Amino acid sequence: MRIAVVDIGGTSIKSGIWEDGRITESRETDTNAKKGGPYVMRTVLEILKNYQNFQAVGISTAGQVDTDKGLILYANDNIPEYTGTKIRENIENMFHVPTAVLNDVNSAAVGEAAYGAGQGRGDFLCLTYGTGVGGAIIMNGEVYNGAGYSAGEFGGIITHPEDRNVEEDMFSGCYERYASTTALVRLVKSRFPELKNGRDIFANIDDRNVKELVDQWIMEIVYGLITLTHIFNPSLIVLGGGIMEQEYVVEQVRQRLKEQIMPSFGNVEIAAARLGNTAGMLGAAKQALKELERK
DSSP states (O other), rough: EEEEEEESSSSEEEEEETTTTTEEEEEEEEOGGGHHHHHHHHHHHHHHHHHOSEEEEEEESSSEEETTEEEEEOOOOOOOTOOTTHHHHHHHHHHHHHEEEEHHHHHHHHHHHHEEEEEEEEEEEEEEEEEEEEEEEEEEEEOOOOOOOOOOOGGOSSSSSOOOOOTTTTTTTBHHHHSSSHHHHHHHTTTOOOOOOOOHHHHEEEEEEHHHHHHHHHHHHHHHHHHHHHOEEEEEEEESSGGGGGHHHHHHHHHHHHHSSSSTTTOOEEEEESGGGGGHHHHHHHHHHHHHHHO
């Protein structure tokens, strides 16, 4: 069984072939997101033309996705004119194979459930920390989509109500404004302008003043996880995003969360995502396989 997989991000589009649980023939293409949704859709179709003999297609993509129709319900200005894009229809009309379309965080969570940190766990939460904070809910081995395909918008948890100003910013006072990697870089750059990204910051973690800011940011991560733990009572929370490759961050989150939750919730396990950049493609392949079996 060969499944063509494409992971559409704001910066790059990753693609490959899933076969026997592995991704082969991997490629990476610039998204050129600012050229808009129609351009991105054409790029995806051109990418798929370069692969041969596949029986299904799995798509992982930025934006909110109607998984039944395979279209983009909503996308922000990172990809203009992407909202409403009929990804499944475009692909099935051209290649005549079953196609599954998932939001990127949901797709990564499905990948982690099948092959990574969530393997063997029927229920868990998955969060990714990057430009914003994305979330996914896995229940009985499946993504829980909610009433409008948008469940798991954990970045919208209000952690700082004193900063709430919805007229200027819908996410003002919300978790992702304080716990994302973007928030960490912004916080550290305010004191150390020469530290321009996460790599620079953790290269200087032995500096007491830098470490103090990182620890402040880690508590922002924990604030959101306290709420999620007490709502869902999960056995596992998987933390993804490049920043979570830093063992210091995951260990500190693990330790501080235990100190901040009720003892009866203390069985929650905090684990770093294991699949890195392949999580979305593996999850998309898994979903495409189900779509193929269904049809």
